[in-house]
Structures are given as structure tokens and as C-alpha cells.
Amino acid sequence: MQPVVHLAVGYLCYAAYTRWSLGRQPADVPALVAVFAAGLADLIDKPLHAAGVVPVGRTIGHSLLFAIPLVLFVWLVASRRDRPILGVAFAIGYLSHIATDVPWHLISGDFDELGxxxxxxxDMPAYTGVKPLGTVTGVEVTTLWLEAVILVAGIVLWWVDGRPGVGAIRRALGAR
Incomplete structure (x- = not known):
């Protein structure tokens, strides 16, 4: 999945959680935490791969052996600081990233890429990239098509929700 789409998925998942569990739209800071966490695996792995530290762009940050302890640690710290919602937002965002990197490999049968x-x-072989999903009226449909739909849905919901996070960023930057 493209990195920016992970941000949309993180927001969509957190927004669904807040509606179903809390009965409201996402608040500024937790929404930012969820979106940041949704991109964190790529922020860890892509630069390490570019620097030649790891063999591919899905290693440390994408591994459950790293993700689960990290999510538990963040949740524990947030809970001890009386901000458990931030731990929940982080968990939803980070784990949504890992979860949404799985289906394309299952659909395409590239099971070795789930390493x-x-x-x-x-082992984690080199990522083979965009996956074909089939042909519709002579046009090849790929995972990028579905990712575009997910990205648009995430942006639309975020906009409808009042663009949570923008206010917190403006306040942090001292803007009005």
C-alpha cells in the first residue's frame, strides 16, 4: 500500500472506532496520533532501506516483533499519563498499517512477501509492487485503483468530520 493511503486508513479506522465506541467524531489530538502512527512503520523502514541498513523497505517497523511491544509501550505510557485515548489511537493507527499491508499479498498469492x-x-524478499486484481472491460485493475478509492474516502470523511487535527496544528504553530 502506498504510504499516503496508510494515513487515510489510519484515520478511517480511528474515526470508525470513535463513532462506534465513543459516539462522536474524532478529536484533534487523538486523530493526529492515529494518522502519525499509521505512517510510522514506513517512516522507520523506508529511510533505513534507502540508507542500506536493511535489505528491503518492510522490515523493523512492519514486523509484529517490533510493532506489538511498541504499541503496548505507547498504550502503557498514555494510560499512566491519564490519556488512554492516545494509546488507543496509536494502536489503531499503527496496527491498521500492518493489517493493510497484508491483503494485497494474499489476493495476489505472493505469500512469501508476508515475511x-x-x-x-x-525472510523478506524484495517487494514486487503494485498487484493486478483483474480486468474490467479490457482495462487492468490493480491495487492502486482500490487504494485511490480508500484515499478519497479517507479525505472525504476527514473533511466531513471538520478536519480534526488542523486546529491542534494551528495552535501549536501559533496561527489563528
């Missing part, structure tokens, strides 16, 4: 889930115990 990132337990890296470094399992």
Missing part, C-alpha cells in the same frame, strides 16, 4: 510480519525470523 515482514515476523522479520527478522522470516
Amino acid at each position: 515482514f510480519l515476523l522479520w527478522p525470523i522470516t
Whole structure:
């Protein structure tokens, strides 16, 4: 999945959680935490791969061996600071990233590319990229098509929700 789409998925998942569990739209800071966490695995792995530290762009940050302890640690710290919602937002965002990197490999049958889930115990071959999903009226449909729909849905919901997070960023920057 493209990195920006992970941000939309993180927001969509957190927005769904707040509506179903809390009965409201996402608040500024937790929404920012969820979106940040949704992109964090790529923020960890892509630069490490570009620098030649790891063999592919899905290793440390995408591994459940790293993700689960990180999510538990953040949740524990947030809970001890009486901000458990931030721990929940982080968990939803981060785990949504890992979860949404899985389906394309299952659909395409590239099961070996799921090695990132337990890296470094399992091998992680080079990512083969965009996956074909089929042909519709002579046009090849790929995972990018579905990702575009997800991205648009995330942006639309965020806009409808009043663009949560923008106010907190403006306040932090001292803007009005």
C-alpha cells in the first residue's frame, strides 16, 4: 500500500472506532496520533532501506516483533499519563498499517512477501509492487485503483468530520 493511503486508513479506522465506541467524531489530538502512527512503520523502514541498513523497505517497523511491544509501550505510557485515548489511537493507527499491508499479498498469492510480519525470523524478499486484481472491460485493475478509492474516502470523511487535527496544528504553530 502506498504510504499516503496508510494515513487515510489510519484515520478511517480511528474515526470508525470513535463513532462506534465513543459516539462522536474524532478529536484533534487523538486523530493526529492515529494518522502519525499509521505512517510510522514506513517512516522507520523506508529511510533505513534507502540508507542500506536493511535489505528491503518492510522490515523493523512492519514486523509484529517490533510493532506489538511498541504499541503496548505507547498504550502503557498514555494510560499512566491519564490519556488512554492516545494509546488507543496509536494502536489503531499503527496496527491498521500492518493489517493493510497484508491483503494485497494474499489476493495476489505472493505469500512469501508476508515475511515482514515476523522479520527478522522470516525472510523478506524484495517487494514486487503494485498487484493486478483483474480486468474490467479490457482495462487492468490493480491495487492502486482500490487504494485511490480508500484515499478519497479517507479525505472525504476527514473533511466531513471538520478536519480534526488542523486546529491542534494551528495552535501549536501559533496561527489563528
